[in-house]
Amino acid sequence: MVEKYKILAVDDNPINLKLLSSALINSNYQIFTASSGKEALELVHSVLPDLILLDVMMPDMDGYQVCKKLQENEETRFIPVIFLSARNDAMDKAKGLAIGAVDYLTKPFNPLEISARVRTHLTSRKAIISLMRKNQELQEELQKIKEKHLASEENIFKYLQKINGTWYHLKEDAFQFFSLSKSNQFPITRSTVPVFNSDTLLALLHFNGFNKDHQTLVVKLLLQKFLEGFFWERPGKRIEPDELKALFLLLLEKFSPDIYQPAFTFGLTLVDFKDNEIFFYGLHQNEPLIIFPNGQSVPLAGKVIEVESELKNFINALQSKIEAKQWIVWYHNDSKPVDTEKIRNVIADALEKCNSDLQQFVLLLDQQIQPTDQDVSFSVLQIR
Secondary structure (H helix, E strand, O other): OOOOEEEEEEOOOHHHHHHHHHHOOOOOEEEEEEOOHHHHHHHHHHHOOOEEEEEOOOOOOOHHHHHHHHHHOOOOOOOOEEEEEOOOOHHHHHHHHHHOOOEEEEOOOOHHHHHHHHHHHHHHHHHHHHHHHHHHHHHHHHHHHHHHHHHOHHHHHHHHHHHOOOEEEEEOOOEEEEEEEEOOOOOOOEEEEEEEEOOOEEEEEEEEEOOOOHHHHHHHHHHHHHHHHHHHOOOOOOOOHHHHHHHHHHHHHHOOOOOOOOOEEEEEEEEEOOOOEEEEEEEOOOOOEEEOOOOOEEEOOOEEOOOOOOOHHHEEEEEEEOOOOOEEEEEEOOOOOOOHHHHHHHHHHHHHHHOOOHHHHHHHHHHHOOOOOOOEEEEEEEEO
16 A cells, blocks of 8 residues: 655645645645644644645744744654745745745645645655665664674774775766876875766765865765765656755755764765756865866856855855866865866866877876875766
């Protein structure tokens, strides 16, 4: 028997509750209703819905107050909330999303839009729950390894180093990708890792660990496995822009520097070769360089993506178009600012000598970029 999704609709107007129930007629949905904020909070703990449709303007306790209480409770804070309001003011929407809602729809609502938004957020919630379970399983596995000691602490470090990739090479019809991390000392905690690839999609994790220790390496591997779980749960499916932004916000929450002791930053790149688009999200990360067929190189530019987060002043998020024959290069060194002009000159020199051969290009870069006591990482994507 297929388990039904439980949806809680909250509105002080009974007519609106009937309209919502009618809009969500689906054999996979079980609809619960509440006519006040207080009733909703009482019902939510017994029902534990998969999604809540919440009216903003209600007497006694408005939707913002209800959402805030849901966020404060560990049992309910991950339930997605969609606000419904007759007010279409940008400030109201911003306030609702800042409190913790995943969406904001205005009345009178379109039944088809309500149904589509609900379906999208239920799918995302299912994926997030699966990711959290995989993350928990990975942490439990690491704990088992620690408990067994692998004979000694030294063997644990050797094991972590063994499973930590420092170079990657991918080749598909639409692209070719190469990534390399170099250092005079181990472990290497700065690298770009492909977490998913197919003939139409490439997802990359950029991780910059400021400390060269195994604690940082464990965090990097956790983040890597978290992302691999997300993308491999949906092979062949298009990742919607809002879904990608939600994923990045989830990463900011789950891998916050407030949670993990090591100092690190990270970035997320998704390249969609079917729609010829690239999405880049970086926390304290520089955007990549775009190299055109004529050899010119410029930093990635395009539509700025607004990310509502306490860290938004440190986030660089862009959406841009890509074209065939372009090359995209990411470069990371230690925590000092990257000398972009110097790197562009090194890239231009290698590009001139490689005759459009990616492996030759990487070899030339490898020769010119020397390892230091800190990690150096560079990655190249050649679009066919």
